[in-house]
Amino acid sequence: xxxxxxxxxxxxxxxxxxxxxxxEQNLNHDAMYWYRQDPxxxxxxxxxxxxxxxxxxxxxxxxxxxxxxxxxxxxxTVTSAQKNPTAFYLCASxxxxxxxxxxxxxPGTRLTVL
Amino acid sequence: xxxxxxxxxxxxxxxxxxxxxxxxYSDSASNYFPWYKQELGKRPQLIIDIRSxxxxxxxxxxxxxxxxxxxxxxxxxxxxxxEDSAVYFCAAPSGGSYIPTFGRGTxxxxxx
Numbered sequence: 001x002x003x004x005x006x007x008x009x010x011x012x013x014x015x016x017x018x019x020x021x022x023x024e025q026n027l028n029h030d031a032m033y034w035y036r037q038d039p040x041x042x043x044x045x046x047x048x049x050x051x052x053x054x055x056x057x058x059x060x061x062x063x064x065x066x067x068x069x070x071x072x073x074x075x076x077t078v079t080s081a082q083k084n085p086t087a088f089y090l091c092a093s094x095x096x097x098x099x100x101x102x103x104x105x106x107p108g109t110r111l112t113v114l
Numbered sequence: 115x116x117x118x119x120x121x122x123x124x125x126x127x128x129x130x131x132x133x134x135x136x137x138x139y140s141d142s143a144s145n146y147f148p149w150y151k152q153e154l155g156k157r158p159q160l161i162i163d164i165r166s167x168x169x170x171x172x173x174x175x176x177x178x179x180x181x182x183x184x185x186x187x188x189x190x191x192x193x194x195x196x197e198d199s200a201v202y203f204c205a206a207p208s209g210g211s212y213i214p215t216f217g218r219g220t221x222x223x224x225x226x
Contacts, residue, residue, distance in 0.1 A: 031212070040123070042203060042218035043158070090157065098212055102148060105157040 003027045006091050006106035013078070013085065013113050021076045021109045023091035030096035032074035033103065036060060037088040046089075049074055050096045078111065086113045116141045116208040120217025127194050128225050135220045137204035138186040144206045147187045148214070149178060152201045161202075162189070194224045 004025040013019045025032065034046040045058030049068040063082025068074055074093075078085045091106040117140040127133050137147075145166035150158035164171045164178045164187065171178050175194075180187040187206075191198055201221050205214035 033213075040218065042120075043216040045213070048213060094212070096212070101146075101212065102160045102163065103214065105150075105159070107157050108155075 004091065004093055004104050004106040006089075006109050008109060009107065011109055011111045013111060015113060016080045018077055018079050019111065021078070021089055021091075021111070023074045023076065023106055024072055025074075025091075025093045025104075025106075026072060027093055027104060028071075029093035029104070030071065031094045032068070033092045033094075034058075034064070034066065034074070034076045035090045035092065037090055037108075043090065046076065085111055087111060116144060116206055116215040118204060118206050118215045118217045120204050120220060122220060123218065124221045124223070126223045126225065129194060129196060131194055133191045133194055133198070133222055133224075135189045135202055135204070135222070136186060137188070137206070137217050138184075139206040139215075140185065141206070141208050142182075142185065144208065146207055147178070147180060148205050149176075149189045150203045150205070152203065152219075154200070158203060191222075194222075196224050196226050198222060199224045 007022045031050050033048040035043040044060050046064050047066040049055035055066050055068050065077045089109045092103040094101045094103045120137045148163035151161045152158040162176050162178050164180050175192050177190045201219045203219050204217040207214045
C-alpha cells in the first residue's frame with residue numbers, strides 16, 4: 001500500500017470555504033491524477049498532470065484547482081465555487097506517456113460539506 | 115474520446131458460483147484494458163490487465179477475455195468467495211492518450 005499517500009483521510013468543510021487535499025508519491029512517476037468518486041458514478045477525472053509545472057483539466061474541473069510544483073506532490077484545492085463537493089477524492093499516479101501502464105491510487109480523502 | 119460502458123451495475127452470487135462482468139469501449143485504437151477492485155472504503159487496486167495482442171489472460175481464479183472486433187472485454191471470477199465482494203472497475207485509454215476512462219463500476223456481492 002505504500003508509494004502514494006493522501007491526507008487527511010476525512011475532511012469537513014463549511015460552505016464558502018476553500019480546502020486543500022494533499023497527495024504525495026515516491027514512485028518517481030511523472031503523471032498524477034485527481035478523481036472524484038460518487039456512489040454509482042465510477043471515477044471521474046478532475047485534473048491531471050504529466051510533468052512538473054503543467055496540468056490539464058479533466059472532465060469535471062469546474063470549482064477545483066491544482067498545482068504541480070514538485071514531481072512528488074499534486075495538491076487539489078476544492079474552492080467555494082464547487083457547488084456539491086461532498087465526495088470521496090482519489091489521487092493516482094503512473095508513468096507518463098506509457099499507454100499500457102497501471103495507475104496506482106492513494107487511500108482517498110472523504111470530504112464532507114457541513 | 116473513449117466511452118466505456120460496464121454491466122451489470124450490481125451482481126449478486128452464491129459462494130462458489132462464477133461471476134462475469136462485461137465492458138464495452140468505443141475507441142478501436144485502445145490497446146490496454148485493466149480491471150481494478152475496490153473494497154469498501156479502500157483504494158482501487160489493479161487485479162488483472164490485458165493488452166490487445168492477446169485474447170485471454172488468467173491468474174488463479176480470475177481471468178480476462180478481450181474481443182477487439184466486438185470491442186468488449188470481460189472479467190471472469192470462478193469459485194467466488196465472500197472476500198471477492200467489492201466494486202470492480204474496468205478502464206480503457208483513448209487510442210491517442212494514456213489517460214484511462216473508467217466504467218461506472220460493478221458491485222459484486224458474494225453470499226456465504
